[in-house]
Amino acid sequence: KTRGKEYLAEVMTLSQILGQDKNLHSLDWFNLATFLLREIQEEAQKKEDEEWNNKRKVVLEQIKEELVKLEEHVKDKDEDLINFLFEQMPPKHRPEEEWRHLAEESENKDWKKVMRKLVTVYHPDRVDKEKYDDKYFVLCEKVCQELTKRYECHKC
Numbered sequence: 001k002t003r004g005k006e007y008l009a010e011v012m013t014l015s016q017i018l019g020q021d022k023n024l025h026s027l028d029w030f031n032l033a034t035f036l037l038r039e040i041q042e043e044a045q046k047k048e049d050e051e052w053n054n055k056r057k058v059v060l061e062q063i064k065e066e067l068v069k070l071e072e073h074v075k076d077k078d079e080d081l082i083n084f085l086f087e088q089m090p091p092k093h094r095p096e097e098e099w100r101h102l103a104e105e106s107e108n109k110d111w112k113k114v115m116r117k118l119v120t121v122y123h124p125d126r127v128d129k130e131k132y133d134d135k136y137f138v139l140c141e142k143v144c145q146e147l148t149k150r151y152e153c154h155k156c
Contacts, residue, residue: 001040008037059138066139074146078111082118089143092136093127115151119144
């Protein structure tokens with residue numbers, strides 16, 4: 001497979017040089033190379049996703065206590081939930097000045113805006129996996145899911 005990837009990369013580079021004046025999609029070998037490359041990428045992505053899901057199951061068990069606390073506050077008013085999150089599960093991957101003001105903004109009752117900002121604060125794509133552990137990453141996923149639900153309710 002490693003050699004195949006190298007050959008595909010070489011073919012793609014060669015095709016760029018050769019195809020400056022042609023439409024390469026009409027060539028059978030190019031379509032085959034494109035198909036094989038896509039297949040290899042999909043297989044690698046599937047394997048990576050499977051590994052993450054197995055790891056995630058273990059992590060979910062490890063943070064069960066935090067998830068129970070979060071679940072207990074799901075039915076709270078928005079302001080109470082925000083206060084709970086900031087006290088018990090603050091976004092340690094972001095500087096405090098980026099999110100602390102949202103508690104004061106919530107007093108103005110513009111919940112749609114506050115929830116949208118909170119979703120971006122807790123969004124797992126903004127968590128550096130190298131710097132923070134998987135537990136924190138999965139916790140941010142769960143918090144973000146809850147905030148997204150609430151944002152959708154305010155959006156209607």
